[in-house]
Amino acid sequence: MNDKPENRPDPDEILASIKMEEEQGRRGRLKIFFGMCAGVGKTYSMLRMASADKEKGIDVVIGYVETHDRKEIISLTEGLEVIPRMSVSYKNTDFQEMDLDAIITRKPEIVLVDELAHTNAPGSRHLKRYQDVEEILDHGISVYTTLNVQHLESRSATVTQITGVPIRETLPDEIFENADAVELVDITPEKLLERLDDGKIYTPEMSKEAVLHFFRKGNITALREMSLRLVADRVDRQLKSYMQNKRIPGPWKSGMHLLALVGPGPGSAGLIRWAKNLSYTMGASLAALNVETTRPLNPDQKMQLNLNLRLARQLGAEIITASGDDLVKVILNVARRENITHIIIGKPGKNNILSYFKSGNLIQNLIRNSGNIDIYVLGSENHGVGTHYRQQLPGPVFTSGIMQYVFTTLAVVFCSFICFHFAAYLGYQSVSFILLFVVSFLATFMGIGPILLGCSLSAFIWNFFFIPPRFTLHIDKTEDVMMLGMFFIIALVNGVLTSRVRRQERLTRDREEKTAALYQLTKELEAAESTDKLLETAIKNIKKHFGLDAVFILHDNAGRLSEFSGRHGETRITDSEMSVAQWVFRHSRKAGKFTDTLPSNRFTFYPLSGSSIRPGVLAVELGSHFHDDKSQFWDAFINQISNSIERRLLNELARKARFLDESDKLYKTLFNSISHELRIPVAAIMGSSDSLLSSEHTAEIRNELYKEIYKASVRLNRLIENLLNMSRLESGRITPRRDWFDIHDLVNKVCENLQEELKSFKLHVVIPDDMPLVKIDFGLLEEALYNLVHNATQYSSPGTRIRIKSFYDNGKLIIQIMDRGPGFSPNEIQFIFNKFYRVEGSKPGGTGLGLSIAKGFVEAQNGTISVENRQNGGARFIIEIPTEVVTGEIRD
């Protein structure tokens, strides 16, 4: 089961700690002054440290410190800048709360925020102060804060048990676990009690009796031990993390994974907390498993289950849901799949003897089949655990509507009525079968309740109306009594079984529908051709499966968010709502209705997070909070959409990167080639002119040098033309401007420009007399043709024939350039149109651009260019361009 070798750090864990270190680089650092209870001196220590920092020159300000008029606290605050509190009014009362925005704007290095577990007044941005602190940290500002052990989620229940005082304000353990520094402020219980007597401890939220009850030596000692242990465990964990980071092999325990079983009972909460503690101590991962059986839950149970699962999630456990009625099998399947090392399950409460027996069976079976997995069974007296597991047959729960009862009754009565009339022919035993059949048939679509009613009613009717003596409930024959009994049991069992099968089937179907929906979503998202289409698909699917209008707010490269609500969407995001979206995007946390942040907003905003980039935010108007099974479905849905968007964005980025890479390569090649090509003619010009200026030459030599200069400058000019053309092609901004032209003009122009080069060849132009006018881009085609003819002059031997043939055939303009040069070798011929390609043994002085320019210009007009070797030697280039024609004559 556990394959990880010992003494080897887990690469995922290392990555996680590196990531955490990175995060910590950007985030502010959180230092918690931690104590066992009020009055140990946390605020005091915090202020003293702040003053010391101030003296070192660090910019420290006070965000929120509760002085309670204690003199020594006040004197410490005097040296520090205080950010004024803001008033939040709620129901005619003014509350003084910490001004979060002022702190962020002020951007100090460190801010002091007392009482981390405080609940903000309604109307504040976040529900809890620790969320405010998270935001402050996100802005790169470090925070000093104070916290008592009772405020930790996983400890609050225990503290209540110890002290008897209910704890109202708690925060998730993660805050404590992920804090950068925890300083324990510790004093002996005696000292604490002294201070209490001196009136130095302020506990405004507790009544006098509560205070007395709370501050008893036994309690305080227990609390002290708890805090000490917590901090010690933290140190231990940090050590492990440090060792992991530095790759120090240590006495690693092989990875342990805990699985806690969560049910709809209130006791599960305690079980989860205990499991969390255990996981913390063992350094093990924690998963919480909820098994859905066919037994439906009533609304109270559903709510409790949701609360329990939420708690588990808050404590950082991974939630697993499975379904099935054979609990042992389901649990062990999950355990084996997830490599679980320890299962934590609760003993049932003692209230129901029957359930104890049944659950006792569960635990025994679990133990028996668990193999290597350890089972922890938590007793009820410790943790109030009372799971409601049932083996095998679940008991009946009545949820059917009144109509079903009515219908069942009517059906049974009607059937009995018919049977009654035929009683003489049927005999009373057969009637029982008929009634049995009716009940079984009804069971295929009725609930348990109506079935029960149906069974009882038909039994009664059968007894009263059919079993002799008729019209009495009395039964003469003993075997008839037995038959009645059997009838009832069979009817019941039948009905219940059928109903169960139906329920199971419904559950499976529901699950399958959800899976199918997700699969469908995935398929549709992948098939979307553009990001817009993708978003439209997403919106459509969200509407289909959740009935919600979704608005996507996506993040573009400039850092702005823009709204997308699809073609039919009418929802508009106001500016203030957009700023909430911005917040959600920046902090990757949901906000809005039914969340802890800005719950008064009409939308709920969910961050879309991919694995490496964040695409944006999704906003929906929720009618009601998602229950956990729907919530999982929703999460999976959003996840899928998010990933698809991210994938598309990443593809874009990859494409751009590849493009840049290729451009880079091209640039380098071009650069090298050009340097070379430019230098040579320039050298010729400089050399020749320099020679002419500095020495005396004969007229003959002078002429030669002049010619050299001329040739070199022509070559340079040609190169510049080529470069300009190349860059036009590369930039992609070639839009052909077509107009009517006479092909003769084209060929003439090109040949005129190549007069010099063509002098030593036999030029032959073949154009039919009835050649029509064609609609082409003259400039582009001229350039292409020029390059082809120029090539022909460069590679053919002087005196040979160069032929240019042009005609119109089947909707296309065809131009062929033929020479008697060396042609191309078969393995080279496919490359010659590539940029910079130069054939082996080619003359120096070309850039290899000519043919690729020709190709580019021809293709820009939707044409094609090809080359083939001629039968008797030489090459034939063929340009084909689809074009319109004007033939014949226009009469005036």
Place this chain on the structure above:
Amino acid sequence: MKPKDPILIIDDEVQIRRLLEITLESNGYSTCYASTGKQGMVAAATQNPSLILLDLGLPDMDGMELLTKLREWCSKPVIVLSVRNLEEDIIKALDGGANDYLTKPFRSGELIARIRAAIRLTDEKKEDPVMEFGTLQIDMPNHILRKNGEIIKLTGTEFSLLSLLARNHGRVLTHKFILKEIWGHGYLEQTQYLRVFVAQLRKKIEDNPAVPSWLITESGIGYRFGD
């Protein structure tokens, strides 16, 4: 034959100016120059040039602007110089009153030829009833064309086209200009008409229609009567 009045070179590039001066002077022309548009205006007014070479890429003034201003009072031939591939600018300039154009880099032979043609055009009397170009003889009032003495039958449009070009020999006429003159305003976009007629005309009058010597295409711009 060579005019006494100088040829005015308006160009801001020293090297181009020098090159032009040398070329022109070695061919018997006298020159003067201006390096900005404003100077050019002044020089055109004071030097009474026989021809103006105008660079379209002037620093202080748009070449077109200068041309328009010049054409308000100066009827001397103007040849515009430009960088290649700016066909729209050339067309605009020709439509705006320029006679001809040259693209840099240009060959000195071409330059001289065009200057000669342009000057000759202005020297001639405007209303010459019969024009002769080598083997061609165009009898304007009677609408008769003779080649080597023999009459060649031309349709009305063909003759108008030929005479328009011939009358403006030494000048490049843009497609738009020709279409407007011969066919009217509604036909400004119908270059195919023009091409077809030119092709027909070539077949009738050219020695080798495939390589015309009279009806010369200035690709992308228009036509010129070659002489």
